[in-house]
Amino acid sequence: VTSALTPASTPARTNFSSDNYAGVHPAVLDALGEASGGHVTAYGDDPWTALATARLSEAFGAAGVFFVFNGTAANVLGISLMLRPYEAVICTEGAHLNVDEGGAAERIVGCKLLTVSAADGKLTPELVSTRLGSRGDEHRVQPRVVAITQATEVGTCYTVDELARLAEFCRANGLLVFMDGARLANAAAFLGCPLADLSVHVDALSFGGTKNGAMGAEALIVMNSALLTTVPFVRKQQMQLASKMRYLAAQFNALLDDDLWLRNARHANAMAHRLADGAAGIPGVDLWQPVESNGVFAALDPALIEPLRRDWPFHIWDPDQHVVRWMAAFDTTKDDVDAFLSAIRALAGAPTS
Ligand SMILES: Cc1ncc(COP(=O)(O)O)c(C=O)c1O
Numbered sequence: 001v002t003s004a005l006t007p008a009s010t011p012a013r014t015n016f017s018s019d020n021y022a023g024v025h026p027a028v029l030d031a032l033g034e035a036s037g038g039h040v041t042a043y044g045d046d047p048w049t050a051l052a053t054a055r056l057s058e059a060f061g062a063a064g065v066f067f068v069f070n071g072t073a074a075n076v077l078g079i080s081l082m083l084r085p086y087e088a089v090i091c092t093e094g095a096h097l098n099v100d101e102g103g104a105a106e107r108i109v110g111c112k113l114l115t116v117s118a119a120d121g122k123l124t125p126e127l128v129s130t131r132l133g134s135r136g137d138e139h140r141v142q143p144r145v146v147a148i149t150q151a152t153e154v155g156t157c158y159t160v161d162e163l164a165r166l167a168e169f170c171r172a173n174g175l176l177v178f179m180d181g182a183r184l185a186n187a188a189a190f191l192g193c194p195l196a197d198l199s200v201h202v203d204a205l206s207f208g209g210t211k212n213g214a215m216g217a218e219a220l221i222v223m224n225s226a227l228l229t230t231v232p233f234v235r236k237q238q239m240q241l242a243s244k245m246r247y248l249a250a251q252f253n254a255l256l257d258d259d260l261w262l263r264n265a266r267h268a269n270a271m272a273h274r275l276a277d278g279a280a281g282i283p284g285v286d287l288w289q290p291v292e293s294n295g296v297f298a299a300l301d302p303a304l305i306e307p308l309r310r311d312w313p314f315h316i317w318d319p320d321q322h323v324v325r326w327m328a329a330f331d332t333t334k335d336d337v338d339a340f341l342s343a344i345r346a347l348a349g350a351p352t353s
Pocket residue numbers: 070071072073096097149152153180182183210
């Protein structure tokens with residue numbers, strides 16, 4: 001019996017929908033194979049987990065590292081460590097935590113999200129302070145965590161100075177900081193800084209592998225040692241304690257070898273820049289955000305959107321403003337970008353170049 005999904009029928013063409021439409025980097029697949037010999041202790045007491053934990057602890061300057069299956073889980077676990085039952089999280093309206101996690105924070109953590117509008121995806125001390133007015137009022141939920149995303153959901157990056165300023169404000173105001181780093185690699189590649197320069201400003205963060213060539217692995221990185229003791233128990237309750245932990249860890253070991261994580265992120269960012277540079281001159285295409293990671297956000301002439309999507313699937317980010325999102329991945333090629341640009345030019349009636 002053959003599977004209906006033979007290689008010939010598999011829709012394998014690269015597109016710009018999302019970085020998690022990409023497959024697994026060959027080095028990660030090899031690492032999974034290599035990790036597969038023999039029996040080792042389950043639940044993380046194995047050499048692969050010890051090695052990946054040590055390497056990530058060093059890279060981030062972390063107090064603790066905990067592997068989980070996906071980014072939503074990392075976010076939920078991270079903020080779970082920080083909140084009492086009457087406390088709340090301040091985040092942007094567009095935060096993945098707020099719009100794309102199915103209410104996981106509200107259901108699993110049981111907390112309220114206090115949202116702030118931020119067109120560029122970034123929180124500032126001024127924006128955070130707009131949600132602090134009800135502190136001390138027993139009728140109101142009490143803000144305790146500021147959740148930011150790096151790179152943001154709209155592809156921008158907090159500079160190290162912006163992170164430092166926000167962290168200082170939060171410390172002075174009794175707020176903890178959680179950073180969703182599903183695309184932290186892309187931010188580090190853009191900023192050209194070590195991972196530790198980003199983590200030092202927060203209490204806990206996630207470090208995404210899945211969008212950067214892993215099959216499916218994320219790490220919760222705990223910086224604030226006061227948060228450490230409950231993590232193993234909360235991770236287990238949240239069903240994120242992998243019994244075959246070595247396979248999550250092996251993926252990170254492969255990404256850490258020879259800085260594959262950074263090379264993948266730099267490449268994805270470069271492909272996004274190539275796409276943005278080419279698209280910028282096409283009539284009917286207006287870049288909506290600066291391209292600072294692996295995503296291009298552009299307002300399109302509405303007449304272009306559906307014809308283009310027929311051959312090149314991508315997400316519509318804001319239907320009212322006709323803003324679309326094009327994501328590059330570690331395996332996007334220059335030819336993919338150039339073919340996509342040709343398709344946009346052809347539809348826009350622009351000269352081919
Ligand atoms: C900013 C951000 N955070 C977290 C995630 C993780 O999501 P998932 O639970 O699908 O791994 C994503 C995935 O799209 C994301 O874009």
